[in-house]
Amino acid sequence: MHARRLVKRSVVGSRVYAPAPAGHAAPLAGVVQAVKQESRDASSGHRCSVYTVLMQDGTVREFSEEEIALGSAQMAAKGPLKSSLKQSSCNGGERDGQAQSQNGVVQKGEVTLPSPEGGEDPRVLEHKRTGRALDQEKDHTRSVSLLEQKRKVVSSSIDVPHARKSEEEVDMDKVTAAMVLTSLSTSPLVRSPPVKVSEGLNGSWKDGGFTPSSYSSSGCWSWSAPSDQSNPSTPSPPLSADSFKPFRMPSLNGPQDDALDEQDGSSLLFDEPIPRKRKNSMKVMFKCLWKNCGKVLSTAAGIQRHIRTVHLSRNCDSECSDATEQKRADTSNGINGTKNESSSTPLSRSAPSALYLVHTDHAYQATAPVTIPSTSSAGFTPCSNSFSISWQSPPVTFTGTPASPTHSRTQGFSEQRSQTIAVLSSPPRATGSLSRKSRGEGKKCRKVYGMENRDMWCTACRWKKACQRFVD
DNA sequence: TCTGCCGGGGG
DNA sequence: CCCCCGGCAGA
Numbered sequence: 001m002h003a004r005r006l007v008k009r010s011v012v013g014s015r016v017y018a019p020a021p022a023g024h025a026a027p028l029a030g031v032v033q034a035v036k037q038e039s040r041d042a043s044s045g046h047r048c049s050v051y052t053v054l055m056q057d058g059t060v061r062e063f064s065e066e067e068i069a070l071g072s073a074q075m076a077a078k079g080p081l082k083s084s085l086k087q088s089s090c091n092g093g094e095r096d097g098q099a100q101s102q103n104g105v106v107q108k109g110e111v112t113l114p115s116p117e118g119g120e121d122p123r124v125l126e127h128k129r130t131g132r133a134l135d136q137e138k139d140h141t142r143s144v145s146l147l148e149q150k151r152k153v154v155s156s157s158i159d160v161p162h163a164r165k166s167e168e169e170v171d172m173d174k175v176t177a178a179m180v181l182t183s184l185s186t187s188p189l190v191r192s193p194p195v196k197v198s199e200g201l202n203g204s205w206k207d208g209g210f211t212p213s214s215y216s217s218s219g220c221w222s223w224s225a226p227s228d229q230s231n232p233s234t235p236s237p238p239l240s241a242d243s244f245k246p247f248r249m250p251s252l253n254g255p256q257d258d259a260l261d262e263q264d265g266s267s268l269l270f271d272e273p274i275p276r277k278r279k280n281s282m283k284v285m286f287k288c289l290w291k292n293c294g295k296v297l298s299t300a301a302g303i304q305r306h307i308r309t310v311h312l313s314r315n316c317d318s319e320c321s322d323a324t325e326q327k328r329a330d331t332s333n334g335i336n337g338t339k340n341e342s343s344s345t346p347l348s349r350s351a352p353s354a355l356y357l358v359h360t361d362h363a364y365q366a367t368a369p370v371t372i373p374s375t376s377s378a379g380f381t382p383c384s385n386s387f388s389i390s391w392q393s394p395p396v397t398f399t400g401t402p403a404s405p406t407h408s409r410t411q412g413f414s415e416q417r418s419q420t421i422a423v424l425s426s427p428p429r430a431t432g433s434l435s436r437k438s439r440g441e442g443k444k445c446r447k448v449y450g451m452e453n454r455d456m457w458c459t460a461c462r463w464k465k466a467c468q469r470f471v472d
Numbered sequence: 473t474c475t476g477c478c479g480g481g482g483g
Numbered sequence: 484c485c486c487c488c489g490g491c492a493g494a
Binding site for chain 2: 444
């Protein structure tokens with residue numbers, strides 16, 4: 001991912017020549033605005049990229065890599081981009097390109113250290129070429145070698161955009177403006193300002209400092225809608241795909257981007273308000289993400305009722321007796337469902353849903369349980385002045401340290417991804433001395449998935465322990 | 473006999 | 484700590 005971004009970054013902003021549209025004789029020049037990777041064949045590493053190009057005439061078009069390369073070929077003198085594109089993908093034959101782009105996994109050494117081979121870091125070359133192109137176009141007077149030097153310094157650490165920026169500033173004015181326009185017109189997402197993870201999360205989520213009351217004095221973890229005035233230091237529910245990431249970080253072993261990549265559907269399983277886009281222009285809706293449901297309601301109460309009645313078949317507001325409730329949900333949800341109920345059933349009022357996606361199937365896999373104090377009422381609770389939602393927490397035992405690096409060991413099991421940290425507070429089963437726990441009669445992983453799908457079993461089942469997924 | 477899972481053990 | 488598995492015991 002790093003690598004992919006790297007390459008993209010090096011292409012974005014470059015001037016390219018796209019094939020002439022019908023009726024035009026000459027290729028059109030444009031500026032690359034964005035690169036999309038389209039993986040065609042994961043096994044062979046063959047990838048194709050789609051380049052969004054802002055054309056001379058102001059239109060934005062998308063070209064496949066071949067097209068752009070062709071465009072470049074037509075303007076033989078302007079080779080630079082082609083060469084840099086080559087690195088980025090499609091011709092997966094090149095070992096370098098492959099190593100960098102495949103699987104989105106980055107071998108740190110490869111990327112951050114200067115290339116061992118006598119020559120230059122591929123990126124240096126690429127950059128040099130790009131730089132030359134710019135020279136041609138804008139009479140850039142910087143010498144290539146200086147650039148190279150600079151580049152090498154940078155490449156010995158993490159490649160960061162500003163290194164490039166400093167050297168292309170002039171050009172970037174124009175390009176940046178174009179990019180902004182383009183992204184505004186094409187991107188469905190509103191880039192929300194980066195959340196201060198360190199303040200918002202480290203302080204309270206990690207290190208056992210996790211306290212339900214640390215977010216607001218009212219005890220409600222809340223956000224207001226639609227005026228979006230969330231307290232900067234208060235983790236708010238996910239606003240966009242982007243804003244998901246900071247929240248997930250702590251639970252996903254820090255800066256591993258590939259870990260982030262894995263997150264996707266699983267993080268969307270909550271009845272979260274559908275991302276609000278712009279101030280005053282969006283209505284907050286709640287979508288039921290219960291398997292095969294997807295009902296959308298406009299109020300939290302509505303969705304709450306919906307879940308209770310439709311999915312949980314119950315009307316009680318009372319003591320949603322955590323454990324049993326959770327078990328029920330577990331049972332009816334199957335693999336992916338365990339998270340749904342974290343919204344329908346109180347899980348943790350101060351837990352931003354997105355953060356607690358990782359859950360361990362079994363208590364004994366976790367460390368340092370933290371007990372969340374119980375509160376009486378359940379479900380969504382409107383707070384006083386602004387519309388808000390809170391997850392009231394039943395006596396839930398949080399097993400596992402949310403931010404523990406060791407906890408997020410990658411195991412490659414799909415199940416792991418769909419786990420949620422919050423595990424039921426199983427009322428201490430078989431309290432000590434007592435005899436063997438009576439056999440649960442519910443379906444267990446073994447029954448459900450069968451021996452052939454052992455991979456899909458919960459960890460406990462795999463270990464022949466008491467099933468944690470289909471708890472009776 | 474099948475199946476859940478406890479307890480023990482290997483790495 | 485993670486994981487596997489022998490073997491017990493309930494269905």
